[in-house]
Amino acid sequence: MPIVQFTPFSSLVQPAFWHALTDLKIDVLRLSDEAIPVHGSYSAGRSVKDRESGAEIALGCNLSVGGESFSKEDKAPAHSVSATGVFKNYNTIEEFKAADKTALFAQVSDEIWKSITVDRSTAQLSRFLLITFADLKKYKYYYWFAFPAFAAKPAWEIQGDWKGASDEFSDTFLSAIESAQLASPRAFFLVRPKAGSDEPELAPVEEYDTFFANVNPVERTIAFLDPSAAPGNPGWPLRNLLTYLAALHPATSHRVLCWRDAERPAGAPFKSRFGVVSQGAGTGEAASTEKPAAVGWEKNVQGKLGPRVADLAPMMDPTRLADQAV
Amino acid sequence: MHAIQQQYWAVRDYLSPVLKESKFKEHGRITPEEFVAAGDFLAYKFPVWSWEKGDASKARDYLPADKQYLVTRGVPCLRRATALAYTDADEDAERLLSFGDLSATGNEADEWVETHAGRAASTLDSAANAGNIDEIPDVDESSADDVADQVGRMHIQGGVGSLGEIPDMDEIPDMEEEGLEAGDDEATAAPKAAAPSSGVIEASEVEVAKGNLLQVRTYDVMITYDKYYQTPRIWLIGYDENRTPLMPAQIFQDVSADHAFKTVTIEAFPHSTSLQAASVHPCKHASVMKKVIERMNQGVLEEQRKAFGAGAVSPSTGKDKQKKWLFRRTSGPGKDAPALPAGEDDVEGMRVDFYLVVFLKFIASIVPTIEVDSTTAF
Incomplete structure (x- = not known):
């Protein structure tokens, strides 16, 4: 029997999220790099019919964060469900690079595992991790999502x-x-x-x-x-x-x-x-006590495990905006 | 300069009075109440649209606090408008679309003309080509000759090098972490998996023959109410196939050439403190909407009189067939029974509820490849 292959989450960061992060960084977080809660949302997968070729085109499997992701009230947009996560912003690119990603990832997957085995709740099953470095002067945001998922053995x-x-x-x-x-x-x-x-x-x-x-x-x-x-x-x-x-x-x-x-x-x-x-065969032994291994770092645009960068200078930099204004 | 202009617009917007009287048939403008009514109808009929509150400090007091603007997210945009230069030869390719979800009106006449049917995108549409905008003309030079002139002068440069705006991804070297996850996870669907048999293609792997590469962008589309022009105004935030926000030059690729240089600009989004979005300038909306509404109203008045005269809705022929669906059900299903004209009072023509549905059709002509017009997309 074929193994079930799951479509990984893709992060979709609305520009409003970066604006919210900028405000949060300047007014609240300042130099703190504490982990804070964040929430995102996802909705049912959609496909669109190409009117020219007639083919159905599947749109991405997106988990999106937006301007309201840092707000206390956790209300998903219409037809979406919310997912909570851990957000951590670093002050320098060096710290961002040097962050102990394995430990952060393990921590989030521990939390998911605990919610399953201790709380017996499904609320944290789509918990995610987001680490960022915001270069506010250049309007550049480096970010890396992780969507921990437990790998079943056997699959x-x-x-x-x-x-x-x-x-x-x-x-x-x-x-x-x-x-x-x-x-x-x-x-x-x-x-x-x-x-x-x-x-x-x-x-x-x-x-x-x-x-x-x-x-x-x-x-x-x-x-x-x-x-x-x-x-x-x-x-x-x-x-x-x-x-x-x-x-x-x-x-x-x-x-x-x-x-x-x-x-x-x-x-x-x-x-x-x-x-x-x-x-598959061989189920049973130590099934519910040990935390299984987890995977789920998001790949970057090149398809490698690495951070992504959002360059909002063209949409935020006042001088660049003035250039194209009528 | 631009900042001053925006300040000026903000003041002008603040000072202009709120339109009180309903005049949408006379000059195409609507009141905030009518905007809310039309928005409610749109959100009801097409649930992809929903109301948003926006930033509380930017809330407009003439609109309900929880109905400040309409939004729909992830609107697909399969091709670039720059690849859709419409010529006379294409007119033959027009075809009638029927509206599956509205066919409850009882016949197959619920049709709308779809242009660009069956056309292949031209080879202009390539990954690296961002329409490079030479010069932005003054707003007042709006004669048709000028448009032609602009389009003539517009040159589309190839090569990523000419863009200079694509973020340099190599700036974060040594960040690739091979050891992060041990080996390939067998249960993760590979993004480049072979096309599945059932015919649904994943957006990232769409590749049509003859170099006609699809780049599936998505857009977040917002509709706000513009108090000064007393019309709805549309805002766009785009993402490319990797979900990276689009640059202004890339957004202009999705705007038809007639509009990219004059009516579509990047402005501060009115319901956020800092967000910038591409917007279609609303100065001509009212007059265009007036023309569209006039034409449609003519059809619907005839229709309603005829229906009133006949005492029942008879299947009609010819052109007005296409328009009928818009006006037959003057209220959404579930609210009331379909309002069949029962007396002279009901011969009222098009109802303002449909304003935004019509508005979206008009917007769809400005951004032809963005499927804002969910009345045909779904």
């Missing part, structure tokens, strides 16, 4: 292939999930059919034991808001969700619904995907 495998959700569920069933997700999007949720009807019932993943108590395993479905739009690759959040399930609710296989229908026009087909995943 998760997909039975058959990922298929359209409509192949598994009826349209009325999916429409009911859609309206629930539109009303209040959830990052992770459980689905079971209501006894004797074609209506779904949803519940938070934390209620796994009670919600699935008397449900036939072939009717238990685990769903998550999928930021990926690639048909054969579920998004990054599923990785830690599967780790969560393996640690707390081990089962031979899980039915997974990758929820991708946030902006479906009436009558259009559903884009969500469905698949049954199981862990």
Whole structure:
């Protein structure tokens, strides 16, 4: 059986985030390089149809941070779910380079692991790390995201292939999930059919034991808001969700619904995907006690492990702006 | 100079009175209340749009605190407008689009003309070509000859070297950390994976034959209310395929040549203390909107009278078919039953709710490759 390959998160930093960071750095942080909380958001994966070639083009699997990412109230934009993270800004490029990234990464993945095993919560599954160096005079921002995800050993495998959700569920069933997700999007949720009807019932993943108590395993479905739009690759959040399930609710296989229908026009087909995943042979030993290894540093534009740079001089530098003004 | 000008605009904006009277049919301008109504309708009909509060210190008191401006994020832009020089020959390529989500009006007549159908982008569109802007003409020289002249003089230079604005990625050497993650993670989807069988292509790997390379940019699009011009105003923040913010010169690649040199500029976004964004200057919006609305209103008045006369909506033929969907449902589904004309009072023409839907179609002509017009994109 093929191994499940997950689409990694890509960071999308809105310029407003850098403006917020500039203000924060000057007015609040000053020379402090303490880690502070930050939050971002992601929404269902989207694909767009190219009108010329007719091909469906999947847009990125983005986790975005914006101007409100440092604010206390953690409210995701419409149709998105929020993810919290750790933010650390360095005062010099040397410190930024010399930062002990392995330790920072381990710390965040520890926090995720603790939230799974101790708190039994899904709220921190998409926790991320962001380190920056802001060259305020030149309007340049060096940054590096990490989205820790636990690597399952042995890897998760997909039975058959990922298929359209409509192949598994009826349209009325999916429409009911859609309206629930539109009303209040959830990052992770459980689905079971209501006894004797074609209506779904949803519940938070934390209620796994009670919600699935008397449900036939072939009717238990685990769903998550999928930021990926690639048909054969579920998004990054599923990785830690599967780790969560393996640690707390081990089962031979899980039915997974990758929820991708946030902006479906009436009558259009559903884009969500469905698949049954199981862990390869050799499961069981030391499954839930040891913290598995984690991966997830974001690659830079060249496709290597390295920081990215946002050069906002053309959009922030007053002299450059004056040059192109009418 | 630019800073002074912006200060002047800010003062002028502050001093100009809030439009009270509804006059959108007479001169294409709308009141803040109508802006909110049209925005509500847009956000209801096309949920990709949502209201934003913006920076509290910049809130406009004539708009509700939680409805300061409209935003939609991640609007795809597959090709550069510089590759879409529209010629007479292309007119044959126009085709009628139907609106899947609006076809509840009961027939297949819900159509809109799509231009540029089936065209391949010209080879002008290459990765390194940023339209290099020589000279920005004065705003008042707006005659058609001048436009042609400008387009004639506009030269598109090749080579990254001519840009000088692309951030130098090599400035952070020795930052590559090989030892950070041990080996390749087998469960990470490789970004360059082979194109999957079901036909969905990942944005990063799109490569169409004949060197027609797609660079999928995305835009955050905002619509604010401009108090001085009493029209909506559109703002764009762009990202390239690596999600790096776009430079002004790169944004101008996505603006049709008629507008890039005069009506689209980088300005301070009014609902933020520091943010700059590309904006379509609204000085001509009212007159253009007036013309569009007049033309549409004509159609819809006829339509409504006819419907009133016939007592029922009969399938009509010809040109007004295309426009009907806009006016048939004067309120969104779910609010009321479709408002069939029941008396002379209902012969009112186009409702102001549709203002922003029409406005987006007009904006789509300025930025042809950015799919702001979600009425066709979805």
